[in-house]
Amino acid sequence: MTAHNERRSWVDSANGHPDFSLANLPLGIFSRPGLTPRGGVAIGDRILDLKAALDAGLFDGTARQAAEAASGDSLNAFFALGAPARRALREALQGLLDADSLQRERLQALGETLLQPMAACRLHLPARIGDYTDFYVGIHHATNVGKLFRPDNPLLPNYKYVPIGYHGRASTIDVSGAAVKRPNGQTLAPGASEPSFGPSKRLDYELELGIWIGEGNARGEAIPIAEAGSHVAGFCLLNDWSARDVQAWEYQPLGPFLSKSFATSVSPWVVTAEALEPFRCAQPPRPEGDPRPLPYLWDERDQQAGALDIELEVLLLTDAMREQGLAPQRIALSNTLNMYWTVAQMVAHHSVNGCSLQPGDLFGSGTLSGERPESFGSLLELTQGGKQPLHLPSGETRTFLEDGDEIILKARCRRDGYPSIGFGECRGRVLPAA
Amino acid sequence: MTAHNERRSWVDSANGHPDFSLANLPLGIFSRPGLTPRGGVAIGDRILDLKAALDAGLFDGTARQAAEAASGDSLNAFFALGAPARRALREALQGLLDADSLQRERLQALGETLLQPMAACRLHLPARIGDYTDFYVGIHHATNVGKLFRPDNPLLPNYKYVPIGYHGRASTIDVSGAAVKRPNGQTLAPGASEPSFGPSKRLDYELELGIWIGEGNARGEAIPIAEAGSHVAGFCLLNDWSARDVQAWEYQPLGPFLSKSFATSVSPWVVTAEALEPFRCAQPPRPEGDPRPLPYLWDERDQQAGALDIELEVLLLTDAMREQGLAPQRIALSNTLNMYWTVAQMVAHHSVNGCSLQPGDLFGSGTLSGERPESFGSLLELTQGGKQPLHLPSGETRTFLEDGDEIILKARCRRDGYPSIGFGECRGRVLPAA
Structure with missing residues (x-):
């Protein structure tokens, strides 16, 4: 079931997903055999690998800065950037993952390099907790x-x-x-x-x-x-x-x-x-x-x-x-x-x-x-x-x-x-x- | 005044020093204009720069490992090594700084490179405190x-x-x-x-x-x-x-x-x-x-x-x-x-x-x-x-x-x-x- 004003994504599992639709896009730290812990974004039953997205040159400007800060093994640097960086990354991701994205075919071609199956990944603490x-x-x-x-x-x-x-x-x-x-x-x-x-x-x-x-x-x-x-x-x-x-x-x-x-x-x-x-x-x-x-x-x-x-x-x-x-x-x-x-x-x-x-x-x-x-x-x-x-x-x-x-x-x-x-x-x- | 069993050091200010004689050798993190924060050891009115001491090849074995762990901008890695490493570094330092040290002349020649005047240094928190x-x-x-x-x-x-x-x-x-x-x-x-x-x-x-x-x-x-x-x-x-x-x-x-x-x-x-x-x-x-x-x-x-x-x-x-x-x-x-x-x-x-x-x-x-x-x-x-x-x-x-x-x-x-x-x-x- 999709809410009337829900933006649709070309990631099928995201559409109508009760947790991780295109409206959510939460961040976390994940790893997979062969992939060291790194920042990712939940979308449907997938995790978008921010390091892979950066390597593919998907971000510019503030969104790029935000993705770089979030691509390491903790989100502390990303958290430190504050709201403007979070918003820029969110907008960029919503654009890229939108069903009508102009880059859709290129992104789909990246396959699991960009979108890891969540079920195969291990999730870690999202940040080093100071206090x-x-x-x-x-x-x-x-x-x-x-x-x-x-x-x-x-x-x-x-x-x-x-x-x-x-x-x-x-x-x-x-x-x-x-x-x-x-x-x-x-x-x-x-x-x-x-x-x-x-x-x-x-x-x-x-x-x-x-x-x-x-x-x-x-x-x-x-x-x-x-x-x-x-x-x-x-x-x-x-x-x-x-x-x-x-x-x-x-x-x-x-x-x-x-x-x-x-x-x-x-x-x-x-x-x-x-x-x-x-x-x-x-x-x-x-x-x-x-x-x-x-x-x-x-x-x-x-x-x-x-x-x-x-x-x-x-x-x-x-x-x-x-x-x-x-x-x-x-x-x-x-x-x-x-x-x-x-x-x-x-x-x-x-x-x-x-x-x-x-x-x-x-x-x-x-x-x-x-x-x-x-x-x-x-x-x-x-x-x-x-x-x-x-x-x-x-x-x-x-x-x-x-x-x-x-x-x-x-x-x-x-x-x-x-x-x-x-x-x-x-x-x-x-x-x-x- | 020197206690009867106090070992004497060639660092004159250490002998009879109420705080920092050769018997103490506490560790800390210090900096000085031109020197980034690093591990040091208090001796008299001086701070022995552990990085400089390593560069001069003054330590071997466990003492070297300990000095390396203590030479960065916090002592956490040194603390993690535990008692054997602390003891090895302490013994090596007491040997090097002893009035009868065989390396005395060579060390004295290093001058302020090895021994910074404490009064000219800034002291920092010794460790990143987790909890x-x-x-x-x-x-x-x-x-x-x-x-x-x-x-x-x-x-x-x-x-x-x-x-x-x-x-x-x-x-x-x-x-x-x-x-x-x-x-x-x-x-x-x-x-x-x-x-x-x-x-x-x-x-x-x-x-x-x-x-x-x-x-x-x-x-x-x-x-x-x-x-x-x-x-x-x-x-x-x-x-x-x-x-x-x-x-x-x-x-x-x-x-x-x-x-x-x-x-x-x-x-x-x-x-x-x-x-x-x-x-x-x-x-x-x-x-x-x-x-x-x-x-x-x-x-x-x-x-x-x-x-x-x-x-x-x-x-x-x-x-x-x-x-x-x-x-x-x-x-x-x-x-x-x-x-x-x-x-x-x-x-x-x-x-x-x-x-x-x-x-x-x-x-x-x-x-x-x-x-x-x-x-x-x-x-x-x-x-x-x-x-x-x-x-x-x-x-x-x-x-x-x-x-x-x-x-x-x-x-x-x-x-x-x-x-x-x-x-x-x-x-x-x-x-x-x-």
């Missing part, structure tokens, strides 16, 4: 988790003033598909007076939006909120794997540490800010009585068009389901509209103290749960801290993740009259502890 | 800070089981000498019901030991405590600048964020684990009644010889003191023996969940205060949260840092019969907010 920051802007998640500790007063007094965030571990961020070894750690068993050591018994996932920083800011110079959007290169899915029992014991007073630093997974494709333009919308109004944010976090245009309408999904596939030939079971359906703060507010806040953001830095949004259980983005919430097991079509139940369980995050934007934009998948399967 | 982790192992600091919030129960229940730490910001770590712009941020004034925005009014320093990670560990494979020491390349001074008013408002529930991420300063020289060997000692016995740590944190040899005896100093120089020609005033004298956990315990804990440490990662120890006010490593402690001003020889008082104030951290190891080992300085001057 990773995890936010906490999913207000329903913050409320749900707060309720487990403070039933009467779930949200702390700072929540509606401060886009809460903390520094995460960059060295353990993996691309989708990497297995996740269950972490060992210290935990305090219920009723115990002393901690014990062993594999986490409360392993969980967190459904998050990942945000790739493009152009950085100079040290000491805050990014004004009106300019914050232009510092974002693109988006991905992010699974902030969490060991809840380790977290509960370690997190006071300095925050989560080993309960998170064993693994974070991201989807491989960077869906650009430009591709998501049609899915920008107004930030949902703050509930009656909520304070107005401080001026450095407030921009009318950002409030009117700075939110994102992206459907988010969590699926679970257990070993027993695999054996029974069952498909992954959807266990949550949520949306980025559950963010209490916009991405621009996160960027403005992060830099307001003069902290320098750098191309390739990664933000996580925090868990994006909705208001109702079907939309809860973690097992902690779905099972009420392990008290209400989840029932699976295999006849199994789950409170937290078991070895062999695979979590699959998906994201897609849909809007009447527009081609859909997909993020691809963020997958990770749990392996037994060491 | 920065700040611990909280100074038990007197944790107790002092805890008392401000919980007078009856200052230490949380996990403190004596868990070497508490959190992820810090890597992009804003500077080398000594870089100015520190006072951060802007959200704070909740005493008695106010809503936060306000502006320059921090409670800017503070924190006296910490910095720990440079050498050889890393494979993802998913914990570093056993008995091997943890061999993953540490060396040490530096670290100032964890802190905006206390921002911190108090933002830190719940996920820990410090913008209150720290505006700046962290480190001293430029990496004092190697080998140079500090004579200053290893037994970990001070745990107070009666303290629990024995879990087995993954316990190693008899580490308890007997894994602590460090390093004298630490904080000095303050204000604008008025500068105008009056006064010297920096010492405001604290402490020691690394105030660490409740050893460095090996920190490394073992950090990796026990499978988190990969990488060459060039940096740890901060946490503030190393002693038991008495003269040894408190932050103004928060020295002034009891701003209630008891510090009196300075200029006639001024301080509760927190004012614009123009400069903080200078120093560290030195002394032991009868051994040459002293100094760390050099970690300096930073406060500039007005943007």
